[in-house]
Amino acid sequence: MCELTLRMIDRNGAPATVNSRATFDVISLSGGGRAHDVPAGTTLQLPVGRYALVGSLITPRLGLDPSMAAMAHPELDLKHDTTVTLDTRQAAKVTANVDQPEVTGGSSLVEMGVRLGVDETQSMVFPFEQRFQEMFAGTVRGTSSATFYFGASHRLEQPRLDLFGEQPKRFPVRAVAVGAPLPVGSRTPALAFGGAGREEDLAGVEMRDRLVVLQLPWDTAPETLAERVRTVREHGGAMVAVWLRPADTVRQGTELEGQPGSRIAAAAKPSSELTGAKTAELPVLPTVQITGANAERFAALARIGGGTAAVIARPEIRDAYELSFPATGRIPAQLEQSVRKSELAAVTMAFHGYSAESPPQMHAIHQVAGVRLGTSRLGFGTPGLVRAERQEYYTPGTWAFLNTLVSQTPSVGGDLRGEELFAAGKSYRLAWNGAVTGPGFCGKRAYPADSPWAGRAAQEIDISIPLFSDGAGHTGTADLDAPGDRGSTALYREGRLFGSQATPGRAVFVAPAEEAGYRLTTEAERDEPWASLSTKVSAEWTFRSGYVQGQSQALPLLEVRYNPAVDLANSAPGGRPFTVPVTVSRQDGPAAITGLEVDASYDGGVTWRPAKVSGQNGRYDVELRHPAAGSVSLRAKAADADGNTTTQSLVHAYRLR
Structure with a gap:
């Protein structure tokens, strides 16, 4: 030793x-x-x-x-x-x-x-x-x-919120919104000090139309803050800045855990999880949590009276920079970076079909030399937009994306994953949650690492099919823990049921070593307030499979992907002819696609009409005649030269306007 x-x-x-x-x-x-x-x-x-x-x-x-x-x-x-x-x-x-x-x-x-x-x-x-x-x-x-x-790693953007104390000299205060939305624009409200925000603290304090500073313990619960802000509103206050005063052991540092020897791992986080409060608990006035060295200075300015603040609230940010500077062996001697747009990849992020009640959140990870880097490494994503686009700029290289759904319902789901290789000076467009949502096999599974979505190793057939992949191919699986996603998966061997599991798109089967013909079926119903499209997805595949030695090999399952020209609400023009581009591919690599048939339904899959299909070699155009309103459901049959087939049905694939 x-x-x-x-x-x-x-x-x-x-x-x-x-x-x-x-x-x-x-x-x-x-x-x-x-x-x-x-x-x-x-x-x-x-x-x-x-x-x-x-x-x-x-x-x-x-x-x-x-x-x-x-x-x-x-x-x-x-x-x-x-x-x-x-x-x-x-x-x-x-x-x-x-x-x-x-x-x-x-x-x-x-x-x-x-x-x-x-x-x-x-x-x-x-x-x-x-x-x-x-x-x-x-x-x-x-x-x-x-x-x-x-x-x-740096995620840079124009600040959505700026807060300054105005006397005697302007100083910035770190602030994060935790309550009702701040009205967009600039304002210079007078300050008032409201103590802990109780009735006895507010008695005799002039606060009408003022920004009221509250000083509360660092472990204040969101429910308590919401109650104090209601009291401030009853006394005429217009806005609240809450300082959750850190414990004495950390006052000279940042709002961390409070024990000597704590690492910096949470230095940029608010000192309490106020931002995680449920909707019913959010403060009724525009409210910000102030932290850092100038929080006490700001509270003191309010306490002495006569002070003012400057508040600048901006709308959703449309330009953002995702920068990553990796190194191996040792840390570079120069770590101050100045970057020009021309050195980056320009990426238009388009967010389709989301709502204010269930907005998206984007996580971006830079993948380099087997390492994952980026500000999203801490699990905190960047708010996406609702039916809008944003311009972003990325360091060249390979980036992995996870687009999650921020839902107010107990079950969430709705995650979409993708990977992109960006080059300097090039322009890209990434559409998220764009119709049509259905089975897709882009990329590979993260767990087990680099495994196919549907594969076979030895005698085990392991199925984890992304049944809710979007039109751009970003993969999305059913949420097996969410009550809103229901379904089943079954495997037939030589025409006889071999096994089934009550999970949509997910199952594991142990099959005999001998090669045989298989039919895999799966269906999923999604009953969520945020999911009005692809509410029912069903698919089946036929293929042959036998014992596989070594690592898992992808099964020869066919994918049918529709990419209609829908708007950000996932709607297409009604009352006119409409052409839908369709591609057919195979999970395990190139294949000779021999045919595609497509039917359309305008009554939620009750009746179907054949559509005209033209094209070859896996690329087709499907000609439809849209009614004036409603939605379009799609059903497809495809085959390849090796005898593999698929039939897929998507109810409410996209809407009409």
């Missing part, structure tokens, strides 16, 4: 102690585990071996949000008693800016990690908001490792 002593020096040159908020993570590169959140100044007893060290600390700054720093020793070969000192004065400042001056808001993330195997990594993430916080990162001079990786 060897002694490893861990020391750190903050940005002011002062040694960190066990009582400071400076910690280490010690990761064994030889499979010996990991020590989390070890306070600086600690001496560990460790076996001889190779280790990666990451240390982080917060350095207070008078009148400003604290400076944050993270440093790494990528690979320490521990053979004898050793002391490692991380001097954060050697770290470089992490920032990013673009050639659009008004883009000053957003969130950033620094990540440091090591690869321990093909699919195994250990990492530390440090979020920050560069408008208010300084972030520094670096490696110990003269050190590097092939296993080490680094990423600086």
Whole structure:
């Protein structure tokens, strides 16, 4: 065993102690585990071996949000008693800016990690908001490792909300909306201090048409805040800024967990989960939660009376930048990035068919060298738009997307996934949730990693078909935990039922090794207030399959994808002829498609009419005659030269306008 002593020096040159908020993570590169959140100044007893060290600390700054720093020793070969000192004065400042001056808001993330195997990594993430916080990162001079990786990620946009104290000199205050929507525009309300917002606190306080500052404990529940805001409204207040005063143990840092030695992992989050309140609990007035070093200054300005604020609320952001700067081996010496639009991929994000009650939320992850980077790594997505488009700019490379649904119903579902390769200077358009939604096989499953959606390994046939993939091919599966998604999946072998499961698109069967003819059937009904299209999806496939040695191989299932020219409400013109482009492909690769038949229904699948189909080699045009109003349901039959077939039916595929 060897002694490893861990020391750190903050940005002011002062040694960190066990009582400071400076910690280490010690990761064994030889499979010996990991020590989390070890306070600086600690001496560990460790076996001889190779280790990666990451240390982080917060350095207070008078009148400003604290400076944050993270440093790494990528690979320490521990053979004898050793002391490692991380001097954060050697770290470089992490920032990013673009050639659009008004883009000053957003969130950033620094990540440091090591690869321990093909699919195994250990990492530390440090979020920050560069408008208010300084972030520094670096490696110990003269050190590097092939296993080490680094990423600086930035989601930049024009701030949706700016809040300033106006006296004696304007100062910015970090704020996030937690209540009723703020009216778009600029205003300069007078300030009033409402204490804890109780009747006795508000008695005698002039607050009509004012922004009222409330000071509440850091662990205040959303229900309590909603009650206090109602009281403010009854006394004539127009808006509320709530300061959830942090506990004394963290007042000099940021609103974190509160224990000495806590890492920076939540530094950019509000100090309480007020933003997660249910609709019924949201404050009835426009309300913001204020945090950071200037929150106390803002509250003091309201307390002394006579102060004013400046509030700027902007509409939904239409331009955003998703930037990622990865590195391997060690952290680059230069971490301040200035980027031009011409160096990025321009992506038009189109959001089809969503509603204000169930809006989308987008998560974007940069995939590089087997590592996943991006501000969405913390699980917090970016609000999407409702039936609208937004221009976004991306660092060139491969990006994985997850578009989720923010629903007020107990069951959610509605997730869509995709992957795109972007090139610098190129333009792209990504349509999300666009009709027609149905079975699709783009990409592969995440779990098990890189497995086909429907595959066979040895004698196991594993089915996980995305029955709700959108018209662009973004894959969406039924939510097996949501009561709104119901259905079944069955497998027939040589004409006889082999097995069935009461889950839509999902089943596992253990079949005999001998090759045989199979028929796979599945159906799903979606009964959700946010899902008015593709409310019933049914499909069947015929194919042959036998024992497969080694990794899972994709089954030869055919996919029929419709891509009609619908608007952002997923509607097409009624009362006129309409052509729907259709492609037929196969999950396991190229195939010779021998034919396609399509029927249309305008009464929800009660009666069907054959449509004229033209085209060949998997690309077809389907000619329809739309009635004036209603919806269109579609049914297709396709086959290939190997004898594989499919029949698919989609009820309420798109609507008519």
